[in-house]
Amino acid sequence: MNKTTLQKIKTDLAARKDKIEKELAKFTEGNEDAADARFPQFGDKEDENAAEVAAYSDSLSLEDSLQNSLKDIEKALQQIADGSYGDCKYCGQAIDEKRLLARPASSACISCKNRLNKS
Ligand SMILES: [Zn+2]
Numbered sequence: 001m002n003k004t005t006l007q008k009i010k011t012d013l014a015a016r017k018d019k020i021e022k023e024l025a026k027f028t029e030g031n032e033d034a035a036d037a038r039f040p041q042f043g044d045k046e047d048e049n050a051a052e053v054a055a056y057s058d059s060l061s062l063e064d065s066l067q068n069s070l071k072d073i074e075k076a077l078q079q080i081a082d083g084s085y086g087d088c089k090y091c092g093q094a095i096d097e098k099r100l101l102a103r104p105a106s107s108a109c110i111s112c113k114n115r116l117n118k119s
Helices: 003-028 034-038 046-082 097-102 110-118
Strands: none
Touching: 003 046, 003 097
16 A cells, blocks of 8 residues: 555544544543433433433444544554555455455455454
8 A cells, every 4th residue: 555545544533533532522521420421311201311312322322432433443543554455354455446445444355344243
């Protein structure tokens, strides 16, 4: 991969990282107890309580997926730093550049990804 492409991906990753960190900060912003603050209060009736629990678990899974994306991005940035970026973690072949430009945190090539999705 040439340096220009790598630089472009690095910038993209940094921008994504920044955005996700801001999203994650919303979960804890201005609150002493993050878990408590996330728990919405709709009311005390039974159906209202159920809605609170649903909203709470939605917010937890969103936070989870943001944290996973952040981990992938940080790993990709680390790999750029140590020069191992762009290699498929399953077969070790270089991942297609177009794929990396579209999804810079990808850690598997298309053929491995397809194989895993089928199994
Ligand atoms: Zn592969």
